[in-house]
Amino acid sequence: MKHNIIEKIWQQHLIKSNSGFPDILGIDFALIHEVTSAQAFQQLADKHIPIRHPERLLATVDHSIPTRDDREQVHDPIAANQMATLRNNCQEHGIKLYDMGSGHQGIVHVIGPELGVTQPGMTLVCGDSHTATHGAFGALAFGIGTSTLAHVMATGALLMHPPKVMRVHFEGELAANCSAKDMVLHLIAQLGVGGATGHVIEYTGDAVKSLSMEQRMTLCNMSIECGAMAGVVAPDETTFAYIFGKPHAPKGQQWDLAVEHWRSLTSDSDCHYDAITAIQLDSVKPMVTWGTNPAQASHIDDQIPKTAHSHDALAYTRLTGSDQLAGTSIDWAFVGSCTNGRIEDLRVVADVLKNNTIAQHVTMYIVPGSEQVRKQAINEGLDAIFKQAGASFRQPGCSMCLAMNDDVVPAGARCISTTNRNFIGRQGTGSITHLASPLTVAHSAIHGHISAAMTNTINQQEHCNE
């Protein structure tokens, strides 16, 4: 019997399969954060159910924390209480918490991989839809709601029906001024926001294999934006090289055994997929969203579609009278989030900003995904480049991706952003968001309007093994 990688991981974690019932799936690890966990702890407390495996949980604060240098001062008392609740819950139940200043605090989907917690073949969940990020390692990782998190904390398992599997095969070669962000925005534009609902996506093709781990994370991260609950890339030498030496990675002889096991996690040739989509990359150019969901995206120099379907979105983004995205004046530029807040993203941005200054009317925030990313950026002198260019290099967190903290794009202002959602008001009430790659955001910040690089000026391969 031939199996795809998702079926293999499912089978290894299948505890019970009974007709008329959802499967019981074992969950190896859960990441938790302040916003979606408090009610899960409360649900268990109300039922007097203990947490079974605190050692299979890891917590951090990311969603609502300020990114100011004095971020310990949380001005919103309700948000401060939510963080305090997480701290109390972690202390009471013996759960490891990477709090601000611990050296490892950051966005859940950035710290899991950088700690080596995320490993091939595992099942991993978090109360956050961008948990799909961890699929870059060949893990089955998906977002869950708070009640399901309570199930996992109580039992180490959850109830679920097996997902369908879609293969997305990238053919051809990506242009030098494009990255994984452009690949995934192109895919979402083709499939639509609900195009992969009910499926887990396996990403295949040479263009995927040649991506660095951080680029693969960007690709898998946005799987949810076309409705897929998870995205997976089969592990390979790039994966193993990234994990090697990380704090939670297996060591010594165990490393060899782990790699041997991980090598078995590939889809068998001629295995079954419920759906197959081929994406031709040769014609892909830098992608930017023009509307109010991530599927409403086009090449930067394409005609903005003017249809009955695009009418309301364009009215909101104030592009009804525009022909193309390129040249549209921006007020804000944001680099960060679980999609593009890693060191490679920051290097790409620094390379563009070096010996340049951002346009006078633009405010630019650069928010590293974690304390480790921030430290690395400072070690490489990127902070000095950002400062000289006129950007604000801030403390790590989710920040302006969802504007739960003080980082808010003002009403009516237009922001080009490396984040994952351009929903109405996502970055602040009345704000207008254009999703794009770090390279495109950096170029736009310099020019003061939406603008793409002619060619990708950084050789990412030089850095990817650091």
Added chain:
Amino acid sequence: MNKITHIKSHITPMMIDDIDTDIIIPAQYLTQTSQSGFGEFAFARLKAEPDFVLNQALFQNSRVLLAGDNFGCGSSREHAVWTIKELGYQAVIAPSFADIFSNNAKKNGLLLVTMDATQCQHWATTATKKDHMCHINIASQVVTYQSTSHHFDIDPFFKWCLTHGQDDLDYLHSQLPEIKTWEQRQQKLYLDIFGGQP
């Protein structure tokens, strides 16, 4: 979970496609640590428009929401389900639902009925009169509106939970012996490979 076998209500037509969880409850209202208190912020942006369906007296006390395609897409926040429940809704009818939203709905006894887009649109056009009642019979999996009936699919386990008022965590928790057996197997893998540290 409260036991529900029948739902009888007029319909609230909200025929917008891709209603995401940010529309249902924007992120800035997610800092509370309780499961209630979200209703007043429900659909905050749309509610600012006087014509919005939830501002119309006709649809107060409605238990059934009729919506567009891909309802509940976006973030995993269960707050979206809590919010809809807090507005008094027991069921949502739409052409399709996002996966995480569907899972969260099951955990909270919110019935999701999938019905094709043309039928949804047809019902929506007649739903503006309050005396048009919609009946949902969960046991027979039939929703009736005016003279039309629609048979819907439902996860049999969820149907059992809903019609018996049972919480699925109780079921999962009763499976701990099997979970432990699997863990021993899995732990052996981890002990052999990862030194016991997953």
